Amino acid sequence: MNRRRFATSALATIAVARNSFATAVNPTTTAFTSTTRYLDFEHPSIRAAVSTATIGSRSTVERAVRIHDFVRDEVKFGWSSGFYDQSASEVLRNKVGYCNTKSTLFVAMLRAAGIPARQYFVDIHTSILAPFANPGTPYVDHSFTEVNLEGRWISVDSYIVDKQLFVRAKRKLQQESKLLGYGVHIDGTCDWNGETDSFAQFVKLGRFSGLSANDYGVFEDVGAFYASGKGVNNFNALVRLAFGLVARGANQRIESLRSEA
Numbered sequence: 001m002n003r004r005r006f007a008t009s010a011l012a013t014i015a016v017a018r019n020s021f022a023t024a025v026n027p028t029t030t031a032f033t034s035t036t037r038y039l040d041f042e043h044p045s046i047r048a049a050v051s052t053a054t055i056g057s058r059s060t061v062e063r064a065v066r067i068h069d070f071v072r073d074e075v076k077f078g079w080s081s082g083f084y085d086q087s088a089s090e091v092l093r094n095k096v097g098y099c100n101t102k103s104t105l106f107v108a109m110l111r112a113a114g115i116p117a118r119q120y121f122v123d124i125h126t127s128i129l130a131p132f133a134n135p136g137t138p139y140v141d142h143s144f145t146e147v148n149l150e151g152r153w154i155s156v157d158s159y160i161v162d163k164q165l166f167v168r169a170k171r172k173l174q175q176e177s178k179l180l181g182y183g184v185h186i187d188g189t190c191d192w193n194g195e196t197d198s199f200a201q202f203v204k205l206g207r208f209s210g211l212s213a214n215d216y217g218v219f220e221d222v223g224a225f226y227a228s229g230k231g232v233n234n235f236n237a238l239v240r241l242a243f244g245l246v247a248r249g250a251n252q253r254i255e256s257l258r259s260e261a
Contacts, residue, residue, distance in 0.1 A: 031220070032116040032148065038104050038221040041112035043089035049074075050112045061149055061194035063113050068192050071106045072159040076258075077183055078251040079133075081244030083235060084141075084222050096251065099124075099160050099201065100222050103143045106159055107221075116148040120155065121216040121225050123232065125208065127180045128201055133250040139213050141231040143222065144202050149194060158190050158198040165258045166190040166200060172257070179208040182257060 035042055041050075053070035054063045078096040080086070086094065088108030091101045103119050110117035124142035126135055144157035161169065161183050169182035179186045185199065187206035192198040202212070219225040226234045235243065 039108040041108040065194040077161045079247035155197045
């Protein structure tokens with residue numbers, strides 16, 4: 001094997017090792033359809049939510065879009081005391097979530113509907129959370145969902161911010177001539193057609209330069225991501241518990257904007 005071929009082979013091996021759930025893997029593998037500690041889609045509440053969200057749907061794509069809209073609006077954008085450490089059924093019960101918890105719920109509900117899905121982790125510029133919260137770091141951990149529909153992986157995070165808040169957040173950005181803030185990206189959307197990538201926050205081709213600094217790839221679930229030691233918001237149990245106090249103030253600021261005329 002010549003040097004060029006060897007280097008190419010080595011890089012390919014590293015890429016697969018870095019992301020054990022490479023896109024080339026069959027989407028029907030149990031890695032993308034099974035339950036985990038966090039993706040507890042066999043829980044009765046998850047099954048019931050999927051039945052409610054998808055009633056009357058006529059195709060797999062329509063089921064996926066219905067689930068997207070359910071997660072977007074039935075679980076409001078915000079934080080709860082468990083931070084990321086919540087199973088899908090807990091997120092559903094709390095009815096509030098942010099990127100990492102709402103992607104947990106979205107993936108679980110999709111899998112419950114028989115649709116392969118997985119969580120993809122990156123980081124995102126902290127200014128997307130201003131003025132709701134200030135984590136004190138340039139970037140914060142972020143996850144979006146990859147959904148396999150009609151043989152393609154489609155990237156989505158447009159379910160993160162509920163539509164009522166999203167409309168007001170975009171209006172604020174326009175008024176203030178800002179690209180990021182209030183939980184959204186100026187080029188983002190909260191709608192999804194089930195056919196193309198759709199982002200409310202992680203708009204890769206948007207106008208904000210330096211939106212992300214790290215691409216971590218696909219993990220089994222949010223617990224596996226933080227167990228890997230990656231990310232910047234890997235708080236211990238005591239800090240996660242105290243986070244509830246911080247979350248309360250952030251949620252009040254969010255609700256204030258959400259209730260604006």
